[in-house]
Amino acid sequence: MSKNRKMADKSGSAGINTRLAHIGNDPQDFHGYVNPPVVRASTILYPDYETMRDRSQKYHYGIDGTPTTEALKDALSELEGAAGTALVPSGLAAISVSILCFAKAGMHLLVVDSLYGPTRLFCDTVLSPLGVEVEYFSPFVGDDFSKLMRPNTGIVMLEAPGSNSMEMCDVPLLAGIAHDRNKDCIVMMDNTWASPLFFRPLDHGVDVSIHALTKYPAGHADVLMGGISTNAKHSAQLQSSTRAMGMCVGGDDAYLVLRSMRSMGVRMRHQEKTTLQIYQWLQSQKEVSRVLYPALPDDPGHELWARDFSGASSLFTVVLKDRSPDQAGVFLNALRIFGLGYSWAGYESLAVMPKFDDRQICRGPQDGTSIRLQIGLEDAEDLIADIDQALAAMVAGDS
Numbered sequence: 001m002s003k004n005r006k007m008a009d010k011s012g013s014a015g016i017n018t019r020l021a022h023i024g025n026d027p028q029d030f031h032g033y034v035n036p037p038v039v040r041a042s043t044i045l046y047p048d049y050e051t052m053r054d055r056s057q058k059y060h061y062g063i064d065g066t067p068t069t070e071a072l073k074d075a076l077s078e079l080e081g082a083a084g085t086a087l088v089p090s091g092l093a094a095i096s097v098s099i100l101c102f103a104k105a106g107m108h109l110l111v112v113d114s115l116y117g118p119t120r121l122f123c124d125t126v127l128s129p130l131g132v133e134v135e136y137f138s139p140f141v142g143d144d145f146s147k148l149m150r151p152n153t154g155i156v157m158l159e160a161p162g163s164n165s166m167e168m169c170d171v172p173l174l175a176g177i178a179h180d181r182n183k184d185c186i187v188m189m190d191n192t193w194a195s196p197l198f199f200r201p202l203d204h205g206v207d208v209s210i211h212a213l214t215k216y217p218a219g220h221a222d223v224l225m226g227g228i229s230t231n232a233k234h235s236a237q238l239q240s241s242t243r244a245m246g247m248c249v250g251g252d253d254a255y256l257v258l259r260s261m262r263s264m265g266v267r268m269r270h271q272e273k274t275t276l277q278i279y280q281w282l283q284s285q286k287e288v289s290r291v292l293y294p295a296l297p298d299d300p301g302h303e304l305w306a307r308d309f310s311g312a313s314s315l316f317t318v319v320l321k322d323r324s325p326d327q328a329g330v331f332l333n334a335l336r337i338f339g340l341g342y343s344w345a346g347y348e349s350l351a352v353m354p355k356f357d358d359r360q361i362c363r364g365p366q367d368g369t370s371i372r373l374q375i376g377l378e379d380a381e382d383l384i385a386d387i388d389q390a391l392a393a394m395v396a397g398d399s
């Protein structure tokens, strides 16, 4: 084992940027090169019949993994404190595959209402027809969650903060209740917003931590990937079910994600700092009724965020006071630095107008039109100037 690898293995107590610099591959496994090789593989040859019969070599077929995907999986398991990680082709696949690995016909699934819209679409259009009963609950349910648990509740699906509407739920409380009521219930969480750098779900009672690696880990708007990390209890099933479903990712994409993860800590802290600067400016704008972001002291989710999370990501929602969607559209059209586009957590700032009409409970702000902003790596002053001139264009559109 190389000196770098030993350091990475013992790095539980080291700072996050030190760990990010050394987790994953061991340079001595590949001639001392700092980065792992990019292996593109379907077929892997055996030297002879006996090795093939006994499966006595490390790699067998591309779906099972390569040194490149293994390096990324090891890095993610280390960050999540997980027994194992599976890689899948997108963040949405990480959600759907996690659920499919563990769901059974006749099972009852409890899903937080504020979660990422496509997760709901998956639950309603794919899971329900398979005989899984899906029930949505309020992120503010608290202790009453025990009343929702049934003997056949097999999966609880959480996300915090909620997508676009940003409600926090009490993750350790809900996970504790789920396991108390049904010890085999599997608690899953979409942890994309915080990433394991700012919140480690498995340390808070969650069994399966799901991450759209497309966001902060990839960070450059050029890769789609998802990661599913589990505790020891569920690791074997995750590995065998994802293998049975043929889930895998290519070596080039895995390499890109691992490469970007080296700078993820620095990017996230920089983006957090810029986000807070922008918030401070937005606070004094009369066109803004409020900002939804749990890192703010007056946000309803602040107490939970401050108790459990060690940082805030660069995604928040701003409510344009009493503005219609078309008026807010004038604001969006006027933006020059912020791009109009889906996804987030990359180096570039983005804006979208989220919809909440698929929700049963968390129907989004009613005091204006919501705009979700993703703050990239640009300078805060430039982003503020961009928002300022776009707000002015919206106001000018009134006359």
Ligand SMILES: Cc1ncc(COP(=O)(O)O)c(C=O)c1O
Pocket (backbone or CB within 6 Å): 090, 091, 092, 093, 116, 163, 190, 192, 193, 212, 213, 214, 215, 224, 225, 226, 343, 344
């Ligand atoms: C919270 C959350 N989870 C999952 C996803 C899905 O990730 P992907 O775009 O890689 O499918 C997204 C995408 O925006 C997201 O915001």
